[in-house]
Amino acid sequence: MGVQLGQRVAEFTKKMPCFVRFAVRLASPVPKEDLSGTCWYLPDLIFPDLVPPQAAEWSMAMTLTWINRIVGRQAKVSRARKLRKRHSRQLLLQALESRQLLAGDLMAGHIDSHTSSEMAQMVGQHQAGQNSDASSHAHTSGHAMSGHAAALDLVSLDQATNMVVASGNWSDPNVWQNQTLPAAGARIVIPAGLTLTVDSVMEPEFKTIGVQGSLRFATDVNTELRVDTIVSSPGGRFEMGTADNPIASDVVAKVVFADDGAIDQTWDPQQLSRGAVLLGATEIHGATTTHREALAEFPSAGATEIRLQSAAENWKPGDELVITGTQGYQSDEVRTIASIDGATITLGNALERDHIPPKSDL
Numbered sequence: 001m002g003v004q005l006g007q008r009v010a011e012f013t014k015k016m017p018c019f020v021r022f023a024v025r026l027a028s029p030v031p032k033e034d035l036s037g038t039c040w041y042l043p044d045l046i047f048p049d050l051v052p053p054q055a056a057e058w059s060m061a062m063t064l065t066w067i068n069r070i071v072g073r074q075a076k077v078s079r080a081r082k083l084r085k086r087h088s089r090q091l092l093l094q095a096l097e098s099r100q101l102l103a104g105d106l107m108a109g110h111i112d113s114h115t116s117s118e119m120a121q122m123v124g125q126h127q128a129g130q131n132s133d134a135s136s137h138a139h140t141s142g143h144a145m146s147g148h149a150a151a152l153d154l155v156s157l158d159q160a161t162n163m164v165v166a167s168g169n170w171s172d173p174n175v176w177q178n179q180t181l182p183a184a185g186a187r188i189v190i191p192a193g194l195t196l197t198v199d200s201v202m203e204p205e206f207k208t209i210g211v212q213g214s215l216r217f218a219t220d221v222n223t224e225l226r227v228d229t230i231v232s233s234p235g236g237r238f239e240m241g242t243a244d245n246p247i248a249s250d251v252v253a254k255v256v257f258a259d260d261g262a263i264d265q266t267w268d269p270q271q272l273s274r275g276a277v278l279l280g281a282t283e284i285h286g287a288t289t290t291h292r293e294a295l296a297e298f299p300s301a302g303a304t305e306i307r308l309q310s311a312a313e314n315w316k317p318g319d320e321l322v323i324t325g326t327q328g329y330q331s332d333e334v335r336t337i338a339s340i341d342g343a344t345i346t347l348g349n350a351l352e353r354d355h356i357p358p359k360s361d362l
Contacts, residue, residue, distance in 0.1 A: 150270045151277040155210025155231045160189040169199040182206060190215060192235055198223045205258040211236035217253045219245050224254040229273040236280035249287035249314045289314040298356045308343040326357045
């Protein structure tokens with residue numbers, strides 16, 4: 001009988017909060033002092049055929065109505081918690097999409113072989129096939145994919161004015177369809193499997209670059225690319241130096257996002273342009289450079305030189321330094337390096353403030 005009773009109350013046990021404990025005593029009544037700190041359940045209110053009459057004398061009994069009220073309350077709390085988590089995930093995904101940082105993982109294997117409209121149609125079919133329990137996730141994923149499709153539409157093939165037909169340097173006419181280098185305002189597409197290398201400082205301002213293959217920057221010469229919008233597909237790659245082959249310390253690689261006026265919302269209704277939307281792999285590495293160094297002695301107002309505790313790596317004339325202030329958050333000073341001799345740096349202009357910290361015993 002005890003086993004049967006245990007099975008019948010087990011469903012309640014699993015649903016109850018941790019502070020509720022069940023006890024079934026089939027013998028004599030339990031002394032009141034033994035009830036301290038325990039919430040007793042009176043089973044004869046539910047299973048009168050399984051419990052002896054003595055159980056009716058027990059105190060601190062819980063009725064079935066009271067138990068169901070607790071179970072119902074716990075279920076509401078659990079549902080509310082799940083809804084809050086789901087809502088938080090939706091907000092996070094929307095924020096990531098708006099910053100164009102969310103990778104297109106759902107369709108990563110298919111995006112290169114389908115047009116944007118076909119991809120959007122597949123997303124719709126994916127959403128329609130979900131059950132009600134997964135509809136919220138599918139809806140959120142659909143929004144993310146819709147954003148990806150909108151970004152890819154900005155660099156669709158039908159808008160391209162210049163197409164890469166072979167891997168090589170930007171300046172090589174043989175890399176381009178009809179051996180024609182892009183002019184200002186060009187809409188460029190790099191197909192999958194091909195690599196285009198930026199190998200110089202270019203003056204023209206291009207409209208868009210769609211990267212289905214790879215866009216790479218030379219690491220041993222100064223490079224500059226001026227463009228309104230760059231979009232890479234999930235299978236594309238943007239590379240400005242690698243860990244094994246970083247941009248050399250004596251050259252500069254630069255992307256300038258050109259401002260050619262207000263965004264055309266007919267062309268870009270979601271206003272995703274005027275920047276880089278990198279849905280694929282992205283790697284950027286420059287030469288190892290000391291990012292900060294302690295002073296060997298603290299300079300005073302009028303100083304034209306500062307001395308470091310050790311020589312900084314890859315600092316050079318023309319670089320800008322921030323000499324941190326000691327008189328409040330507005331007392332930092334920015335100076336250009338005029339020359340370097342080991343750990344001694346000559347500044348382009350004298351300091352205007354003392355940079356002496358408070359005494360350690362203050």
